Amino acid sequence: MVPTHTAADRGAERVVLDAEDIGRALTRISHEILERNKGADGLVLLGIPTRGVPLARRVGSRIQSVEGVSVPVGSLDVTMYRDDLRLRPARGLEHTEIPDSGVDDKTVVLIDDVLYSGRTIRSALDALSDLGRPRNVCLAVLVDRGHRELPIRADFVGKNLPTAHAQKVQVLLEEYDGRDAVLIVDSGPGESAPGSGSMEEDVTEVTR
Amino acid sequence: MKRHLLSAADLDRDEALLILDTAGEMRSLADRPIKKSPALRGRTVVNLFFEDSTRTRISFEAAGKRLSADVINFSAKGSSLSKGESLKDTALTLEAMGADAVVIRHSASGAPHRLANSGWVRSSVVNAGDGTHEHPTQALLDAFTMRRHLGDLDGRRIAIVGDVLHSRVARSNALLLATLGAEVTLVAPPTLLPVGVETWPVTTSYDLDATLPKSDAVMMLRVQRERMNAAFFPSAREYSRRYGLDARRMGLLDAHAIVMHPGPMIRGMEISADVADSERSVIVEQVTNGVAVRMAVLYLLLSGSGEAPETSENNTTAGTEALA
Structure with missing residues (x-):
C-alpha cells in the first residue's frame, strides 16, 4: 500500500511521534488495559480498519508477553454503520473478523489510530451491538486530536495531540506504510480544510 | 460501476x-x-x-x-x-x-x-x-463460488456445457470470466451455439470428454425447452448421452475441479442425480x-451518494472507490 498523495503534495509536515514513541505508547496502553481489567481474562481486542487492526495485533502481542496468555484479536469494519454513508460515493467494505469466542459478556477494547470527531466510534458501537452484547466496551487510540462532535471519549490514549481543524494527522504503520510515525500535516495552499463532520480516520487512511 | x-x-x-x-x-x-x-x-x-x-x-x-x-x-x-x-x-x-x-x-x-x-x-x-x-448477477455469484474453491481465477479453465444458445448465464459468465482472466471453453452441439460466438472471448468444442480433464470447473446449463421452437437435437436421450454430466464423465475431472449449475436443473438430462448430489457439486452453495x-x-x-468518487479532499484514491 503506497500513499497516493504524499504529504509533500499538501504542505509542511511534522513528525510528532516516531517509531520508538509509538512503541512506548502501545506498551503503556497494553499495561493500562491489563490494569483496568485486572488481567487478561475476558478481553477481546477489536481493531477498526485499516490502521486500528495492526495496532490491535500489536497490543495483543504485548499483552501476551506480559501475561503469558493470548487474547483474542479481531477487526470490526464500521463502513455500513457510518452516518455519512449516503453523503459520499459508495465504498467497499473492510474485513470484519470476530474471534470465535464472540463478544457476549466480554470486555471489548476497540482500537483505532486517531480519535477525532468520534463518529467512527459511534458507528463501531452500533456495529458491535449487532454482533452481541459485551459486558463492557472501552476505547484505545494511538492519537486523540480533539474536535469531538459526539459525547465520546477514549479510555486509553497514546498521545493527546492538540490540532487545528485545518491540519491533518497521518498515522504511518510498518504494516501498511513501511515505517512507524505520526505526522501532522498543514494543509497546502489552496486546499480547503476538511469540513465539519469529515472523519479524521478517513483522512489518515490513505488507500486500501 | x-x-x-x-x-x-x-x-x-x-x-x-x-x-x-x-x-x-x-x-x-x-x-x-x-x-x-x-x-x-x-x-x-x-x-x-x-x-x-x-x-x-x-x-x-x-x-x-x-x-x-x-x-x-x-x-x-x-x-x-x-x-x-x-x-x-x-x-x-x-x-x-x-x-x-x-x-x-x-x-x-x-x-x-x-x-x-x-x-x-x-x-x-x-x-x-x-x-x-x-444475467450478470448469476455470473458474479458463479465467479464468487469459483474463487472460494479455486482462488484467483487468472488462467483457470472453465467449461460451460449445454444450451449456450438460449443461455443468458453462459453469455454473462463468458464475459465476466474473460475479464477476470479465466479461459472459457463452451461445449455444445453446433445447433446450440449462438451465431457470432466466434466474437466471444472463448473457445468452443463439441467434445465434452476431451474438455473435462483440463477443466478447473464445469458449469452445466439447462436445456431451455421453453425457448426452443425447433428441433435442436434428435432426442433428449442422445443429448444426455453426448452432453450430459454423469458419474463416468465426472471421473475425468481433476481432483480439485468443481461442478456447477445455475439452476433449475433437470436431473437425468444435462446432469445425473448422483453428480448433482456429489461432493464436487457446489450447486447448493x-x-x-x-x-x-x-x-x-x-x-x-x-449506499452512496451516487456521485463520482471524491479525489482531492481526502486521500482516498479514485481508482479503488470508483463505484456507483
Missing part, C-alpha cells in the same frame, strides 16, 4: 473484484446473530419480474432485506401487467412510488437496457435476466452465495 448493472461487460476487472470482495464480507453477515445491516435503510428496491423465477427473486428479496431496504415484489402474474400494461407505464408507476432500484427480469432481451436508458425512471436498474441476453453477491451489488449501487 455505473449507475446500473445491465451487462457483465459493464464491469472492468477492478469493479468486478470490488463486488466479489464486498460479497465476501456480506457472506459473513449470515453467520452472525443479527443477519442484517442498516446500510440501505430508507431505500426502496423493487423486484420487477415479468418472467417466472424462484431463486433469483428470492435471492434479491433476501439481499435487499438483509441490507434493511424496503423490498417490493412485483410479478407479472396478478398485476396490471397481465391486463396489458406496457413496460413504460409500469416504469412510470414505479418512479411515482419512489423506487431507488429496480431489479428487472424480462423475457425480452434488452428490456433492462430500455428501462435504464429511456428516461422513464431515475432509479438504478439491475438486470436479473433478460431473454437470452444476460451457489444459491447461498447468490444472496451475498446480490447484497454486494445493491450495496455498491445504492
